[in-house]
Amino acid sequence: MVTGRVLVAGAGEGPLLRLSAPISFWGGVDPLSGRIADPRHPDHGRSVAGTVLAVPSAVGSSSSSAIMLELLRNGVAPAAVLMGTADAILALGVVVGRELGYASIPVLQIPMADLDHLESGVRVRVDADGRVREVESAFEPFPPARHSRDE
Amino acid sequence: MRVDLTPHERAFLEGAHGEAAAMAMRVVVAAAELLGARRLVAIESAHVDGCLYHGDGGVEFAERLAAGGAKVAVPTTLNVGALDLLHPGTVRGDAHHGAMARRQMDAYLALGCAPTWTCAPYQAGHRPAFGTQVAWGESNAIAFANSVLGARTERYGDFLDACCAVTGRAPLHGLHMDENRVATVVVDASGVPEALKRADVFYPVLGTWLGLDVGQNVAALEGLPSDVTEDQLKALGAAAASSGAVALFHVVGVTPEAPTVGAATANNQNVRRITLTADKLRPALRRLSTTDADTVDAVAVGSPHFSLEEFAALVPLVRGTRLTVPFFACTGRDVLARLQATGEAAILASAGVSIVVDTCVVVTPILPAAGGVLMTCSGKFAHYGPANTGYEVVYGSLAECVASARTGRVSRDEALWSW
Numbered sequence: 054m055v056t057g058r059v060l061v062a063g064a065g066e067g068p069l070l071r072l073s074a075p076i077s078f079w080g081g082v083d084p085l086s087g088r089i090a091d092p093r094h095p096d097h098g099r100s101v102a103g104t105v106l107a108v109p110s111a112v113g114s115s116s117s118s119a120i121m122l123e124l125l126r127n128g129v130a131p132a133a134v135l136m137g138t139a140d141a142i143l144a145l146g147v148v149v150g151r152e153l154g155y156a157s158i159p160v161l162q163i164p165m166a167d168l169d170h171l172e173s174g175v176r177v178r179v180d181a182d183g184r185v186r187e188v189e190s191a192f193e194p195f196p197p198a199r200h201s202r203d204e
Numbered sequence: 205m206r207v208d209l210t211p212h213e214r215a216f217l218e219g220a221h222g223e224a225a226a227m228a229m230r231v232v233v234a235a236a237e238l239l240g241a242r243r244l245v246a247i248e249s250a251h252v253d254g255c256l257y258h259g260d261g262g263v264e265f266a267e268r269l270a271a272g273g274a275k276v277a278v279p280t281t282l283n284v285g286a287l288d289l290l291h292p293g294t295v296r297g298d299a300h301h302g303a304m305a306r307r308q309m310d311a312y313l314a315l316g317c318a319p320t321w322t323c324a325p326y327q328a329g330h331r332p333a334f335g336t337q338v339a340w341g342e343s344n345a346i347a348f349a350n351s352v353l354g355a356r357t358e359r360y361g362d363f364l365d366a367c368c369a370v371t372g373r374a375p376l377h378g379l380h381m382d383e384n385r386v387a388t389v390v391v392d393a394s395g396v397p398e399a400l401k402r403a404d405v406f407y408p409v410l411g412t413w414l415g416l417d418v419g420q421n422v423a424a425l426e427g428l429p430s431d432v433t434e435d436q437l438k439a440l441g442a443a444a445a446s447s448g449a450v451a452l453f454h455v456v457g458v459t460p461e462a463p464t465v466g467a468a469t470a471n472n473q474n475v476r477r478i479t480l481t482a483d484k485l486r487p488a489l490r491r492l493s494t495t496d497a498d499t500v501d502a503v504a505v506g507s508p509h510f511s512l513e514e515f516a517a518l519v520p521l522v523r524g525t526r527l528t529v530p531f532f533a534c535t536g537r538d539v540l541a542r543l544q545a546t547g548e549a550a551i552l553a554s555a556g557v558s559i560v561v562d563t564c565v566v567v568t569p570i571l572p573a574a575g576g577v578l579m580t581c582s583g584k585f586a587h588y589g590p591a592n593t594g595y596e597v598v599y600g601s602l603a604e605c606v607a608s609a610r611t612g613r614v615s616r617d618e619a620l621w622s623w
Contacts, residue, residue: 115361123259
């Protein structure tokens with residue numbers, strides 16, 4: 054078990070998706086599907102939806118806050134975000150989503166090396182106090198569907 | 205960490221200025237906590253980038269502020285939206301996109317922002333004085349405000365920019381503070397040939413290199429011409445912000461915080477020194493083109509938005525000719541009004557130049573849907589074009605862009621880059 058610095062408090066659970074390169078959500082993640090859309094990104098084609106997303110660092114446009122907000126609104130956001138380097142931009146999208154009444158997710162800062170004992174794909178739980186731990190797989194192989202508040 | 209708030213700031217949180225303004229202050233305080241700021245700083249102006257439509261959540265946020273009666277507390281200009289409001293046929297896209305993009309732009313106007321719709325607000329009359337604290341969005345505008353004007357802003361983006369404008373406050377951190385504005389890297393450009401340093405085509409390449417190699421460290425550039433133009437500095441900052449999130453650079457003898465190297469570095473002798481060579485610049489030049497194709501399907505200039513001076517260079521190049529591929533020049537509506545008054549807009553139109561205002565070709569669908577190869581003299585278009593438009597890009601000078609647009613074949617001479 055490891056503990057991260059809480060940027061946005063909350064709890065979330067899902068399969069761990071460790072990105073192998075920094076990402077700009079703007080231009081890099083499709084806000085309608087959660088799919089990694091940047092063809093130059095090594096994880097191109099995978100979806101961040103419902104995952105515990107480990108991002109070494111966020112780069113690029115500050116419009117990435119807006120993409121995070123759209124992911125939350127469309128029900129395709131990660132279940133939690135673990136960031137190697139603290140960044141106000143992604144977290145701010147979550148803060149604004151909370152203001153608008155969207156489901157909130159935890160955002161933690163945690164050194165990526167602290168996650169080395171966890172394999173991508175294992176089920177991980179993030180607690181409100183910043184603890185990150187592997188949990189037994191739920192019966193369902195995929196995280197429960199999330200719905201936008203408009204549905 | 206707790207943020208120390210003044211009574212005025214706490215009153216915002218307590219709803220003294222309405223629920224929407226309270227929400228704005230909650231967001232500013234949350235950002236301050238995320239950034240580790242101990243208090244907020246009063247700002248004198250804002251430039252808001254959040255008016256560009258990315259999805260319906262952004263519209264909901266802006267309309268929440270507007271419906272709650274929030275108003276900007278400081279003079280605030282607006283960056284581009286996703287529509288050319290003066291030329292409604294310019295932007296392709298479905299009815300939902302058009303309607304929501306319009307609602308988002310309208311909501312920011314309802315907050316009391318000025319309808320500038322430009323990414324070069326500093327060339328549309330918004331020029332904060334040296335040393336003033338501001339909260340600006342749009343990466344090129346941030347770099348310009350910090351570097352060329354000597355105003356002080358961090359990198360603000362969607363939501364936080366508008367919340368700073370409504371509250372008149374920003375988290376006190378980063379480039380708002382003296383100690384973070386000192387150059388830690390000195391770049392010596394004295395070995396670069398004068399002919400190259402006088403050419404506009406040099407600056408987006410220099411900026412791309414700066415972003416890649418120096419990144420968010422603050423650089424002092426030495427050995428650039430003392431009469432380097434404002435548009436060249438604008439191109440340098442825009443490219444550096446695109447390739448490396450650069451928000452501040454100094455040009456010794458030119459920009460206000462760098463009368464001397466010593467002033468820019470606070471007389472620190474232990475700064476990193478880099479000598480600029482052709483070998484360093486060539487990879488940056490290559491990176492600005494993604495194809496060796498020799499045909500061109502469209503040309504776009506004006507990122508950041510073209511200034512009157514840049515149009516003054518374009519007009520003689522196209523006067524009396526007829527371009528054979530679509531040629532887009534993106535600019536602010538105030539610049540368009542001046543071009544119309546002087547008759548230059550008519551010259552550009554008869555040559556086949558489409559003037560795009562209020563938005564630009566990489567943030568919203570404007571380029572022909574067929575795709576292909578886009579030529580540009582903008583480092584920022586070259587950087588964002590492939591991912592955002594699907595076009596391959598070729599970088600060249602303005603004159604080369606026009607020559608290529610005449611024939612549909614890439615016309616480029618890279619002799620300047622060999623020394």
